[in-house]
Amino acid sequence: MDKLMDNPWFLKILALLLAVLLYSSIPHTGKKLSDVNVPGEQTTETIKDMPVKVYYDTENLVVSGIPNTVDITIKGPMTHVQSAKALKNFEVFVDLTDAKIGKQKVKLKVKDLSDKLKATLKPDSVEVTIQEKITKEFKVEAEINSSQIEDGYSAGQPVVEPNKVKITGAKDVIDRISYVKATLEEKGKLKETITKEARIQVLDKELNKLDVVVEPGTVKVTIPIKSNTKTVPINVVKKGTAPDGVTIESIEIDQKEATVTGNEDVLKNTESVRVEVDISKISENTTLTLPVIISNGITKVTPQTVKATVVVKKQEEKTVSGIPVEIRGLADTYKAEINDPTSHTINLVVDGPSGSVTGLNPEDFTVFIDLSGLTEGNHDVKIQVEGPKDVNWKPDKSTAKITITNNA
Numbered sequence: 001m002d003k004l005m006d007n008p009w010f011l012k013i014l015a016l017l018l019a020v021l022l023y024s025s026i027p028h029t030g031k032k033l034s035d036v037n038v039p040g041e042q043t044t045e046t047i048k049d050m051p052v053k054v055y056y057d058t059e060n061l062v063v064s065g066i067p068n069t070v071d072i073t074i075k076g077p078m079t080h081v082q083s084a085k086a087l088k089n090f091e092v093f094v095d096l097t098d099a100k101i102g103k104q105k106v107k108l109k110v111k112d113l114s115d116k117l118k119a120t121l122k123p124d125s126v127e128v129t130i131q132e133k134i135t136k137e138f139k140v141e142a143e144i145n146s147s148q149i150e151d152g153y154s155a156g157q158p159v160v161e162p163n164k165v166k167i168t169g170a171k172d173v174i175d176r177i178s179y180v181k182a183t184l185e186e187k188g189k190l191k192e193t194i195t196k197e198a199r200i201q202v203l204d205k206e207l208n209k210l211d212v213v214v215e216p217g218t219v220k221v222t223i224p225i226k227s228n229t230k231t232v233p234i235n236v237v238k239k240g241t242a243p244d245g246v247t248i249e250s251i252e253i254d255q256k257e258a259t260v261t262g263n264e265d266v267l268k269n270t271e272s273v274r275v276e277v278d279i280s281k282i283s284e285n286t287t288l289t290l291p292v293i294i295s296n297g298i299t300k301v302t303p304q305t306v307k308a309t310v311v312v313k314k315q316e317e318k319t320v321s322g323i324p325v326e327i328r329g330l331a332d333t334y335k336a337e338i339n340d341p342t343s344h345t346i347n348l349v350v351d352g353p354s355g356s357v358t359g360l361n362p363e364d365f366t367v368f369i370d371l372s373g374l375t376e377g378n379h380d381v382k383i384q385v386e387g388p389k390d391v392n393w394k395p396d397k398s399t400a401k402i403t404i405t406n407n408a
Helices: 002-006 008-024 078-087 264-268
Strands: 042-055 061-064 069-077 091-095 102-107 109-111 118-122 125-139 141-143 153-155 159-161 164-170 179-183 194-203 213-215 218-223 225-227 229-239 246-253 257-262 273-278 286-291 298-302 305-328 334-340 345-353 366-370 377-382 384-386 392-395 399-406
Touching (some): 091 102, 141 159, 179 218, 257 264, 273 286, 305 334, 345 366, 366 377
Parallel strands (some): 141 179, 229 273, 305 366
Antiparallel strands (some): 042 069, 091 109, 102 125, 159 218, 194 218, 229 257, 246 305, 257 298, 286 305, 345 392, 377 399
């Protein structure tokens, strides 16, 4: 080894090998020396929607006109700019601690930003209004949309708890308050009493929402809901004309009353509902299922249908002949002679229920002419008929020709 170390060529070869090993141990990115970032290189970035803080007497004053956010452009060394953009560890603010009540223009400022960076704000100044903060108590009115109420139901007077709230804001805004409403937000239709939390809305006379603080922000609203119902009779209405030879003796329905639902005003004017029976199609005893007919504005009826039992009497026609014509009302001083009909009798065509018509004979009828008040001469007198009440008749002659003479 001593001989090798003394040999100059050995040392030269060893040095070359070490140089090659050292070179190969360094990573190569392919970049030139000119591609490496040079410390201190300048850049510019814009940070959008940077929050703005306001410093003022929040207990006694109200400030308006300050934007919620601004855009800020920062310029400086790249590392500082990137750090500020990522961390946002600085603040944009307006200092109104010494400001007076009224309108004024103020500049927006930046603090806690690195002194190596330059900031530009947009906007860099704003016009603000500083007003006295006041608190006033207002009564709350509950508001509910009528479209939220199920058909056939109505809402009573809402109950609000608490019924008053304290509203804090700028004096001119408080003076503009016209409505303080508790709005109940309910998606479904209401058909029973409901109690829910409702948010408070503060509005001016044009129904614009006002920027104020409400305490409490919500109230409990109870809305009583009642069903609009009424019990009314069911009337039977006949339609058409019964066929020849058929008499409708009776129509009975299995339910006499119905319960109707609808708007209160409609119910006030609803006294009954009806079922309609078309008697032109009835020739014998029958039972029908009929719909209950309601008027406009009624949304529901119970029952919806009823059963109607129809009892009929079949008609029979018969001619009763030879019924004598009696004379009534003639004064004792006169006598009368019936010239027509010459037989002094008439015939009746009788129709009615078969049970009543079959056994009829002339003795069941009284036919007469009333001569009360008549004097001598020839007269045409109306022929009158009396008979059973459950049948109809028609005489073959309606008048009689008579002659009245003096009895002397």
